[in-house]
Amino acid sequence: MAKESDIILYHVKTLAESFADQFPHKMIKANVLPIVEPTSAFANPAFSGLPIPNFLNKLTYKFSNLSIKLLSKPIGQFRAKFDLPKKFSVPTVKNIYGISSHFLSVPQDFPPRSKFTGFWFGTSSTELTTDLTDFINAGEPPLVLTFGSMPFKCKFDIQTAIVKLTKQFDTRIIVVKGWGLDQTERLENNPSIKVISSAPYEKLFPLTKAIIHHGGIGTTAECLRAGKPFLICPILYPIGDQKFWGNHAYKKGLAVKPTPISKMTEKIFLQSINELLTNKQLYDNAKQIQTLIKNENGLEKTIDEIEQTIGLKQIF
Numbered sequence: 001m002a003k004e005s006d007i008i009l010y011h012v013k014t015l016a017e018s019f020a021d022q023f024p025h026k027m028i029k030a031n032v033l034p035i036v037e038p039t040s041a042f043a044n045p046a047f048s049g050l051p052i053p054n055f056l057n058k059l060t061y062k063f064s065n066l067s068i069k070l071l072s073k074p075i076g077q078f079r080a081k082f083d084l085p086k087k088f089s090v091p092t093v094k095n096i097y098g099i100s101s102h103f104l105s106v107p108q109d110f111p112p113r114s115k116f117t118g119f120w121f122g123t124s125s126t127e128l129t130t131d132l133t134d135f136i137n138a139g140e141p142p143l144v145l146t147f148g149s150m151p152f153k154c155k156f157d158i159q160t161a162i163v164k165l166t167k168q169f170d171t172r173i174i175v176v177k178g179w180g181l182d183q184t185e186r187l188e189n190n191p192s193i194k195v196i197s198s199a200p201y202e203k204l205f206p207l208t209k210a211i212i213h214h215g216g217i218g219t220t221a222e223c224l225r226a227g228k229p230f231l232i233c234p235i236l237y238p239i240g241d242q243k244f245w246g247n248h249a250y251k252k253g254l255a256v257k258p259t260p261i262s263k264m265t266e267k268i269f270l271q272s273i274n275e276l277l278t279n280k281q282l283y284d285n286a287k288q289i290q291t292l293i294k295n296e297n298g299l300e301k302t303i304d305e306i307e308q309t310i311g312l313k314q315i316f
Contacts, residue, residue: 002026006310012036017068017090018075019082024091028309030302032098032217033241034107036064037114041107048247049238049260065090096305099217102292103224104248115305118298119221124200132174132204135194139172141209142194143273146176147261148214152235156266159186164266165273166192174199174208180235202226210276215242215258220249227290229282231272232258253285 002008002019009028010016020027029036035046043052044060052060068075068090076086094113098120106116128136136142145162163186166173172192176199177184187193201219205211205226213219215232223230232246237260246258256275259268276282 021088021091024093027093029093029095039107039109045241045244048244100293117301118296120298126200128203136207142172142174144174144208145212147178147180149178150235152180152261154261154264161266161269215246220245224289224293227287229286231256231276233261235261
């Protein structure tokens with residue numbers, strides 16, 4: 001099937017590079033994280049919690065490219081089944097990133113074949129529930145707290161801290177439950193708190209004031225699309241890209257300085273929320289980048305890049 005296809009669009013985790021040498025002109029690597037292609041601009045985001053000196057930035061990407069080498073034996077067996085040589089080298093292919101260059105600049109040492117086309121946004125068919133919209137419309141826009149589906153542990157009682165922040169800052173909050181935040185019994189009947197299991201972020205975030213989240217690039221992109229400032233509390237730490245996005249958003253004036261949930265205290269949590277609620281510059285900056293991202297059309301640009309590649313291949 002790959003031989004008969006015009007283009008193979010793949011993610012590095014699929015190990016499609018194990019046969020990319022057969023038709024490198026057909027292969028396009030699709031990424032939402034810049035963790036494979038070496039650059040001196042920043043260390044591998046997958047190691048964002050480690051103190052890596054700048055001169056080692058490029059070296060850190062070697063660890064993301066070990067999968068082919070570590071699986072060389074089964075990959076060689078797979079290739080042999082199709083009469084391909086067991087030994088091969090991974091070719092250079094086109095890279096398309098679902099990242100906005102308005103948020104993260106394209107590294108100057110990336111080759112021309114590497115493109116940041118903009119975030120790849122979708123639209124859910126799920127609507128916000130009536131009880132949720134009623135809660136939102138009952139007062140000033142609330143905060144949102146969501147740590148995704150990842151389990152986590154923290155040093156303080158997060159339920160107590162959530163109740164405290166509603167009183168201390170006279171604000172309301174929507175809490176999205178997850179595996180790490182499955183205990184919400186003390187929040188359920190509080191009129192300032194709405195606990196939900198899930199909601200389409202592209203519809204929820206624009207109706208809120210700001211967002212507290214774990215730092216995944218998908219949630220981060222939705223904050224930017226909604227024009228809302230945020231606080232990232234990385235769960236994956238020190239290994240993981242979440243602190244990378246938190247630090248970068250902080251430096252761009254779009255978010256409060258991130259603190260990993262494992263290092264968070266109630267005092268730091270409440271201080272960070274206060275900053276998130278009161279720093280007007282965060283809100284101004286969030287609105288500015290929202291306009292840029294809305295005009296970006298990331299999916300359309302990605303389709304154009306793919307179609308251009310097909311056109312070039314057909315010429316030759």
